[in-house]
Amino acid sequence: MRRIFYILLSNPLSVIGLVLVGTVVFSAVFADFIAPFPSHRGAVVDFSNFNQPPHWPNIFGTDLVGRDVFSRILYAYRISLILGVVVLAIAVPIGVTVGLAAGYLGGWTEFCLMRLTDVFLSIPPLVLAMSVMGLLEPTLTNGMLAVTTMWWPWYARLVYNVTRSEAQEGYVLAAEIIGASRLHVMFREILPNCVPSIVTKMTLDLGFVILIASSLSFLGLGVQAPTPDLGSMVAEGGNYLPDSWWLTVFPSLAILIAVFGFNLLGDAFRQVLGSDQ
Amino acid sequence: MNDAAADIRPVLEARNVSKVFMTATHEVKALNAVSLTVSRGECLAIVGESGSGKTTFANMLLGIYPPSTGELFLDGDLLPARRTLPLRRAIQLVQQNPLSSLNPRRTVGASLRLALDVHDIGDREGRKTRIGGLLEEVGLPADFADRYPSALSGGQRQRVAIARALACEPEILVLDEPTSALDVLVQARVLQLLDELRHRRNLTYVFITHDLGVVRNIADRVSVFERGNLVEQAGTEEIFERPANAYTRSLIGAIPIITDDEEALRKKVMEKNSAG
Numbered sequence: 001m002r003r004i005f006y007i008l009l010s011n012p013l014s015v016i017g018l019v020l021v022g023t024v025v026f027s028a029v030f031a032d033f034i035a036p037f038p039s040h041r042g043a044v045v046d047f048s049n050f051n052q053p054p055h056w057p058n059i060f061g062t063d064l065v066g067r068d069v070f071s072r073i074l075y076a077y078r079i080s081l082i083l084g085v086v087v088l089a090i091a092v093p094i095g096v097t098v099g100l101a102a103g104y105l106g107g108w109t110e111f112c113l114m115r116l117t118d119v120f121l122s123i124p125p126l127v128l129a130m131s132v133m134g135l136l137e138p139t140l141t142n143g144m145l146a147v148t149t150m151w152w153p154w155y156a157r158l159v160y161n162v163t164r165s166e167a168q169e170g171y172v173l174a175a176e177i178i179g180a181s182r183l184h185v186m187f188r189e190i191l192p193n194c195v196p197s198i199v200t201k202m203t204l205d206l207g208f209v210i211l212i213a214s215s216l217s218f219l220g221l222g223v224q225a226p227t228p229d230l231g232s233m234v235a236e237g238g239n240y241l242p243d244s245w246w247l248t249v250f251p252s253l254a255i256l257i258a259v260f261g262f263n264l265l266g267d268a269f270r271q272v273l274g275s276d277q
Numbered sequence: 278m279n280d281a282a283a284d285i286r287p288v289l290e291a292r293n294v295s296k297v298f299m300t301a302t303h304e305v306k307a308l309n310a311v312s313l314t315v316s317r318g319e320c321l322a323i324v325g326e327s328g329s330g331k332t333t334f335a336n337m338l339l340g341i342y343p344p345s346t347g348e349l350f351l352d353g354d355l356l357p358a359r360r361t362l363p364l365r366r367a368i369q370l371v372q373q374n375p376l377s378s379l380n381p382r383r384t385v386g387a388s389l390r391l392a393l394d395v396h397d398i399g400d401r402e403g404r405k406t407r408i409g410g411l412l413e414e415v416g417l418p419a420d421f422a423d424r425y426p427s428a429l430s431g432g433q434r435q436r437v438a439i440a441r442a443l444a445c446e447p448e449i450l451v452l453d454e455p456t457s458a459l460d461v462l463v464q465a466r467v468l469q470l471l472d473e474l475r476h477r478r479n480l481t482y483v484f485i486t487h488d489l490g491v492v493r494n495i496a497d498r499v500s501v502f503e504r505g506n507l508v509e510q511a512g513t514e515e516i517f518e519r520p521a522n523a524y525t526r527s528l529i530g531a532i533p534i535i536t537d538d539e540e541a542l543r544k545k546v547m548e549k550n551s552a553g
Contacts, residue, residue, distance in 0.1 A: 170378035171388075174438070177339055178445060179365040179395045192382035 007272045014268030020261025028078040035071035043226040054246055061246035063237075069246060072228035073254045079229055080258065083144055084209040088202055091148045095155025096198065100186045102156070103163025114160060120153040126215060133221040143222045147212055151205070158201055162194045196273035203269050207262030214255050230255050287314035287350075288481050289338070289449060294347035296333050307333040309505040310347065315449070320475060320482040322492040322513070324528065325502035331485050334502070335451050338483060339370055351448075366396050369447035373454040375434035379426040385412070385437050386422030392444035411440040416470060432463035436470065443474070449481045456491060468494055489532050493517060501525045 008014045032038055036057050046066030054061045060069035102113040120128070132146035166172065167190065175185050214231030216222040223229035230251045237247025296308040308330040315321045323331045337344050343358035350356065351367060372378040379388055386408050393404045409419030415436040426434055435455060442450055452471070456464040472495055475482055484496055492499055492513065499516045501509040501524065509522040520526045 170372045170374055171380040173341075174370070174372065174378050174388075174441065175380075175391060176341075177365065177370045178392045178441070179360075179362050180391055181395075184391070184395075189380055189383070193380070195382075 004272050008268055011268060011271075013264050014271075017261050017264025017266075017268055020257050021265050024077055024258045024261060025081065027074045028081045031071075031074040031078050035068075035074045037068040037071045040067040040071045041075040041226075041228055051240075051244055053244075060250040061244075063233075063247055064240075064244075069233075069250055072233065073230070073251060076228040076230045076233065076251070077254065077258070079140070079223055079227060080210045080213060081206075083140070083147070083213050084206045086144050087147045087151055087209050088205060090144075091151035092155050092198065092202060094148075095152035095157075096159045096191070096194070098152070098156040099159025099161075100163050100190060100194075103160040104167055104186050104190060105182065113156070117153040117156045117160075120150065121157065123150075125150040125212065129212065129216055130219065130221060133216065138221050138224060140223050140227070143213060143216060146216070146221075147209060150212075151209070154205075155198070155201070158197060159194050162197050163190055166190045166193050196269075200266055200269040200273060203262055204266030205262075207259035207266070210258050210262075211255065286317065286353075288317040288352055289315040289483070290350040290353075291334075292348050292350070294334070294337065294344045294349060296330070296337060296342075297345045307505055308337075308344075311502075311505075311507045312347075313500055313507060313510065315481055315483060317448075317481055318475070318479050319498065320484055320496045322484045322486060322496035322499045323502060324486055324489060324492060324499060326487055326528075328504070329502040330505040331502045332453065333505075335370075335453055335483065335485050338449070338451055339368055340365065362396060366445045367447055368449045368451060369442040369445050370451045370453065371435075371438050371442050371455045374458045375431055375438050376426075376458070378438050379434055381426055383425075384422065385424050385426065385429070388437065389422070389441050389444050392441055396445055398444070398446065407444075411444055412437070414443065414474070415440045430463075431459050432467060435459060435463075435467055439467075439470070439474070443478070447480070449483060452482055452484045452486075454486050454488075455484075457486070457488060464491070471495065489517075489529060501528065 008018065027034060031041075035041075037044075044065070044067055046062075048066065049058070049062055050066035051064055052058060052062045052066075058068050058070065060073065063069055063072070098113050098117065102110040102117075128150045129146040132149055133142060136142040136145070163186075172185060172189060175189050180189070210230075213222055214229070214234070217229045217231035218235040220232070220235070222231055225232065233251040234248055234255070237244065237251065241248055291311055291313050293310045293312055294308060295306070295310050298305045298307055311330075311334065313321075323334060325331045336342060337349065340356070340358075340360040348355055351364065356364065379385070386405075389408045389411055390404060393399060393407060398404070399407050405422075408422050412419050412421050417433060417436050417440070421429070421433070421437070426437070429437065435458075439455075455471070456467050459467060468491065471482070474480060482495075484492070486492060496513045498510065498512055500507055501516070501522065503524045509516070509520070509525045511521070516525065517529060520529055
């Protein structure tokens with residue numbers, strides 16, 4: 001564990017990733033304390049100070065009804081992170097179980113599970129999410145549901161491939177000869193050896209889930225007003241470019257920082273955990 | 278080596294065992310009507326080059342797949358295609374490569390504990406002591422239970438693999454080239470350990486190998502496989518002194534030559550090492 005940390009800190013790119021991710025997570029968790037105007041996360045109107053360019057104390061400017069853009073970005077991070085974590089918390093166990101079962105049990109189980117996975121993978125993710133959202137009410141919960149539906153197959157595919165190669169290892173044969181159950185072999189023997197790949201992908205994916213969720217709300221299918229969301233802030237501000245540039249630029253930068261940070265960190269994990277074996 | 282220890286009654290018997298593998302285009306006959314018996318406490322070496330069917334035979338003993346035709350008997354009882362837990366427990370395996378046979382993400386103790394848990398050997402508290410005892414039996418300190426395989430040398434890992442097989446309290450150990458991934462000095466010590474364990478626990482060994490030098494050290498009898506056929510079977514001394522089959526002769530001819538003087542010298546050095 002200490003060694004992993006040391007390797008992370010010795011690579012400048014992963015340090016940048018750590019700092020960016022740390023900033024995003026810190027902002028989301030402590031939004032209540034950092035945000036100069038915590039009440040602006042909701043339906044607040046202040047027409048005495050609307051559509052103002054960056055100035056003190058509204059360092060990122062104010063939006064069309066006078067809310068502080070900086071405060072809203074902090075709360076939007078919170079929503080995005082919650083969404084990312086919930087999506088992965090549901091998608092990863094499903095995908096991992098499907099991948100393990102298909103990769104280890106083989107035969108018809110493998111055929112059915114992997115063809116089902118292929119069907120999901122063959123639909124463009126955004127189209128799939130949009131159709132789910134179109135069928136249901138556009139709320140945060142349904143947004144998570146939509147993104148989860150499109151996300152688990154990637155984990156199924158990843159874990160399936162790792163399982164297929166791990167199943168050839170002697171320790172799997174050893175457990176089978178001893179008489180261990182299939183569940184034991186899958187979850188206690190093979191799964192621990194899949195963890196590095198899964199952790200790496202999860203770190204990368206947190207960024208992508210935030211991006212996809214933003215894309216959905218950019219299209220008006222995600223989180224609904226007045227809840228702050230990076231995607232809908234960009235979409236809304238886009239109507240007033242280039243004059244009210246701060247409405248678009250700052251939320252876009254916020255998305256960029258989150259996605260970039262999680263990507264760098266994920267890459268760093270891939271190197272560290274890859275060299276671990 | 279110690280023929281007196283061998284019981285007359287066969288603990289293991291193969292009757293006309295054949296195995297045919299189907300590929301997309303044709304059938305491959307991996308094993309052709311092999312019949313042999315192994316007595317309790319005996320070490321039977323199965324030798325042959327790659328593709329001779331020795332691993333196929335071992336896999337059928339272990340129940341990884343059933344014979345195409347023919348039967349296998351354990352203590353006179355037919356071994357079914359689907360093995361029950363007690364039957365699995367009776368025949369255990371030590372694999373060739375200790376690098377892959379231990380799970381890199383589980384401690385040595387966890388790997389050993391699996392065998393005890395699956396076969397419900399000892400009570401919950403007793404298992405920890407038992408794991409320590411098993412490690413000591415194979416010449417490792419008991420506190421190795423908390424280590425991961427990456428902290429062990431090749432020889433130590435192979436000792437753990439042996440301890441894991443012993444944890445099941447088997448009657449028969451199938452040893453699939455257990456020393457060929459180790460360097461020569463470690464090889465000799467592991468062979469010595471295996472020999473001690475066999476006598477102490479009255480185990481029966483089926484020793485799969487292509488290394489005839491190793492065979493000479495440990496086996497009581499030798500079965501020679503060639504392209505799926507059992508071509509010769511005799512006591513170890515006899516095989517080396519009077520090989521009847523041409524293929525056996527060519528295998529023996531392929532051993533690196535050591536003169537009698539060198540052999541005598543080697544034994545002295547070995548004794549010194551094991552004493553010190």
